[in-house]
Amino acid sequence: METLSALQGLLGGVLIGLSATLLMGLLGRIAGISGILSGVVFERGVDRPWRFAFLLGLVSGPALLILAGLDWGNVASDSEAMIGAPRRGLTTMLIAGLLVGLGTGLGSGCTSGHGVCGLARLSRRSMAATLVFVLVAMLTVFVSRHWLGGAS
Amino acid sequence: MKALAGYLAGLTFGLGLAISGMTDPARVIGFLDVAGAWDPTLIFVLGGAVITTFIGYRLVWRRQMPLFESRFQLPTRRNLDTRLLGGAALFGIGWGLSGYCPGPAVASLAGLSWPLAAFIMTLLLGWWLARRLSPAH
Numbered sequence: 001m002e003t004l005s006a007l008q009g010l011l012g013g014v015l016i017g018l019s020a021t022l023l024m025g026l027l028g029r030i031a032g033i034s035g036i037l038s039g040v041v042f043e044r045g046v047d048r049p050w051r052f053a054f055l056l057g058l059v060s061g062p063a064l065l066i067l068a069g070l071d072w073g074n075v076a077s078d079s080e081a082m083i084g085a086p087r088r089g090l091t092t093m094l095i096a097g098l099l100v101g102l103g104t105g106l107g108s109g110c111t112s113g114h115g116v117c118g119l120a121r122l123s124r125r126s127m128a129a130t131l132v133f134v135l136v137a138m139l140t141v142f143v144s145r146h147w148l149g150g151a152s
Numbered sequence: 153m154k155a156l157a158g159y160l161a162g163l164t165f166g167l168g169l170a171i172s173g174m175t176d177p178a179r180v181i182g183f184l185d186v187a188g189a190w191d192p193t194l195i196f197v198l199g200g201a202v203i204t205t206f207i208g209y210r211l212v213w214r215r216q217m218p219l220f221e222s223r224f225q226l227p228t229r230r231n232l233d234t235r236l237l238g239g240a241a242l243f244g245i246g247w248g249l250s251g252y253c254p255g256p257a258v259a260s261l262a263g264l265s266w267p268l269a270a271f272i273m274t275l276l277l278g279w280w281l282a283r284r285l286s287p288a289h
Contacts, residue, residue, distance in 0.1 A: 005173065009196030012172020016197070017204020019164035024209055026157035028218035028225050031165065033255040038279035050158030057159040058255065061166020062175055063262035074173025076182060076191065083263030084176025090270050092249055097257075097271035099246030101278015104254060106285065107239020108227075111253040112165075114240070115198060120205035121226070128232050129240040134184075136244025141184040144249065 008074040020117050023054075032113025033058075034104035103133075154220050169259045172197040177251025184248055239282075 020031040027050060040051045065072055066082050073082035086093060104110040107129055109118065114133075118126020173179045173193055182191030217223055247253050250271060252260075257271055 005191075005193050006196045009172045009193040010200040012168040012170070012174065013197040013200025013202075014204045015164050015168030015171065016201040017208060019161045019168060020201070020205040021208025021212060022157065022164060023161040024218065024224065025212035025215075026161070026219045026221075027154060028221045028223055030226070031161065033165075033253075033258070034279070037254060037258060038276075038283070041276060042280065042283055050154045053155040053158035054162035054165075055258070057162020057164075058166040058169075058259050059162075059261045061163050061168075062170035062259050064163075065167070065170055066262055072171050073175070074171065074179070074193070075176040076173065076178045082170050082175065083260045084173075084178050085263075086265055086267035086271070087177050087181060087251055088249065088267060090267055093267040093271040094274050096246040096250035096252065097274030098278045098281075099242050099249070100252065100254065100257075100271075101246075101275040101280075102282050103239045103241070103243025103246060103278070105239070105279045105282020107236050107243055110243060110255070111198075111247075112255055116201045116205055119202045120209055123227065125227070125229060125232060125236055129236055132237050132240035133244035133247060136241045137248035138184045138186055140245050140248025141181060142187055145185060146187055 005074055005076075008072075012074070016112070016116060017120075020112075020120070030113055030117045032109050032117060034110040035108070035113055038101075038105065107133075157220055165255065166259045168197075168201070169256055172200075174256045175260045175263075177256070180247075180251040180253075180256070184251075 023029050023031045036051045036054050039047060040055055062082050071080060075081040075084040109129065114126040114129040119130060169175050174197055179191055179193050183194035252271055254275065257275065260268060
C-alpha cells in the first residue's frame with residue numbers, strides 16, 4: 001500500500017514536471033502557481049487570458065477525475081477520495097491563508113515556482129527559499145503538534 | 153492558442169496534484185511531521201517533478217524561443233534578501249499550520265469546504281497585501 005502511494009506520488013510529480021515543461025516550451029513562462037493565480041486576480045494585460053485558462057485547467061484536473069468516477073486519488077485515509085478534507089478549523093485556516101498569501105507574495109514564489117521550477121533551474125534564490133519554507137513548515141508542525149498538542 | 157496552452161498546462165498540473173495525493177492536506181502535514189508518523193510521499197512528488205522539469209527545460213531551451221511567444225521569461229535576480237527569505241518563512245508557517253500551499257488549495261475547489269474557502273479568501277488578501285508592500289510592482 002505504501003509502495004503504491006510512493007508510485008502515485010512519483011507519477012503525479014512527473015505530470016507536474018510535464019506541466020512546467022509545457023508552459024516553458026509553449027509560452028516561455030515559469031509554472032509558479034502563486035504568481036499565475038495572483039496575476040489572474042490583480043493584474044490586467046496580455047498575460048490574463050492564459051493565466052485564467054491555467055486556473056481553469058488546474059481546477060478541472062481533479063474535477064474531471066471525480067466526474068469520470070476514476071479512482072486515481074491518493075488521499076491518505078480514504079483510497080476512494082480525490083480531495084482530502086481540511087485538517088484544521090476556520091480560525092487556523094484564516095491565519096494560514098493570510099500567511100501563505102503574504103509569504104509567497106513577498107518571497108516571489110511557492111512550492112511550484114521555487115520548489116519545482118526554481119530547483120530545476122538550479123536557482124540559488126529558489127534553493128534558499130525552498131530550504132527555508134520546508135524547514136519552517138516542519139518546525140511549525142513540530143511545535144503545533146508535539147508541544148502545543150493541537151488536534152492532529 | 154496561448155489560452156489553450158495555459159489550459160493544457162493547468163490541467164496537467166491539476167491531474168498531477170490529484171494523482172500524487174497533494175490535494176490531501178493530511179499527506180502534506182504527514183511529510184512535514186518528521187517527529188511523528190512520517191509520510192514520505194511528498195519527496196516522491198517533488199523528486200519526480202524536479203527531475204522531469206530539469207530534463208524538460210533543457211530540451212525546450214535548445215530552441216531559440218517558445219512556440220507561441222518570442223522569448224523565454226526567466227527570473228533575473230540572483231541575490232538573497234530579507235524579502236525572499238522572510239517571505240519564505242511566513243509561507244512555511246502557513247503551510248505547516250494548514251497543509252496547503254496555493255496549488256493544492258485551488259486544485260481542491262471541486263471539494264470545497266468552509267475551512268478551505270476561508271483559506272482561499274485570506275490567501276487572496278495576503279497576495280493583495282504583498283503587492284501593496286512591494287515597491288513599484
